[in-house]
Amino acid sequence: MESAAKKFPEQFFVQAHPFSDLTLFVQDRELYVDKSVLAVGSKVFRTYLQDATIDSIEILDVSANDMIELLRFLYPQYHCTINNHNVTILLILANRFEIDFVISACRTFTLVYLSKLELNCANELIEQDDGTRLPISSIIEILCIWFREFFYMNDANTCRAVLDKLSQCKTSTIDASNGFKGIDEAIKWRIFQARTKHLETKASLECK
Structure with missing residues (x-):
């Protein structure tokens, strides 16, 4: 049976999960993500996350839904x-x-x-x-x-x-x-x- 994370990606990202160690503030929403996943996929996030103390990043000029669409491509459980x-x-x-x-x-x-x-x-x-x-x-x-x-x-x-x-x-x-x-x-x-x-x-x- 497919997990809830696979069926409903927006629920996966808007709720803290066991390995989430970074919060993205996008518009008025908080998205919970994994530093390792973002650092592997994105050169920009990799640069940000060289500072191990960072636990949140504000993303400007992007809607939460569009950011979730991008995040889906970074997580292997989603076939996008x-x-x-x-x-x-x-x-x-x-x-x-x-x-x-x-x-x-x-x-x-x-x-x-x-x-x-x-x-x-x-x-x-x-x-x-x-x-x-x-x-x-x-x-x-x-x-x-x-x-x-x-x-x-x-x-x-x-x-x-x-x-x-x-x-x-x-x-x-x-x-x-x-x-x-x-x-x-x-x-x-x-x-x-x-x-x-x-x-x-x-x-x-x-x-x-």
């Missing part, structure tokens, strides 16, 4: 997979806390997703692999966030794959995206540069 619903937040948090194996899993998912993504900016809704349909604005917002995260990682190959899709979208649609508004000017410039090159290439082919 990357999907359309968790990849973006996991990518952001894995980058923030330097969790290489989660970054790698997100990268693989992203590249496969992009290889299947057919963008038609004339359509308001884009169908996903799982049958759901997302507004084109939501797709662009996700792509902008992915590009930002992989840009910060200096992951040139994945950045090119994301830019290839973004460059197919109208400049006005990109500019109106909340994901685009929230990124640095240098990253915005890269996106617009890719869009300009796409239009130049398209015009050149049409003239032949």
Whole structure:
């Protein structure tokens, strides 16, 4: 029979368990975790926990549910997979806390997703692999966030794959995206540069 910890991860982390020796304060909740697990998986936590006296860490700008989603990937009793619903937040948090194996899993998912993504900016809704349909604005917002995260990682190959899709979208649609508004000017410039090159290439082919 599966343990309660396996069935209900949120209950596992919000209640102290026999080996929990670190408390994460996330929003208004306390999450009970194991220093050894976090130190093995995360370079950032490993640095924090070099001080053996630390028994609590406050995590800012992260929801408790998103943090629990990340923690599930660090604990072996949970068999987790990357999907359309968790990849973006996991990518952001894995980058923030330097969790290489989660970054790698997100990268693989992203590249496969992009290889299947057919963008038609004339359509308001884009169908996903799982049958759901997302507004084109939501797709662009996700792509902008992915590009930002992989840009910060200096992951040139994945950045090119994301830019290839973004460059197919109208400049006005990109500019109106909340994901685009929230990124640095240098990253915005890269996106617009890719869009300009796409239009130049398209015009050149049409003239032949």
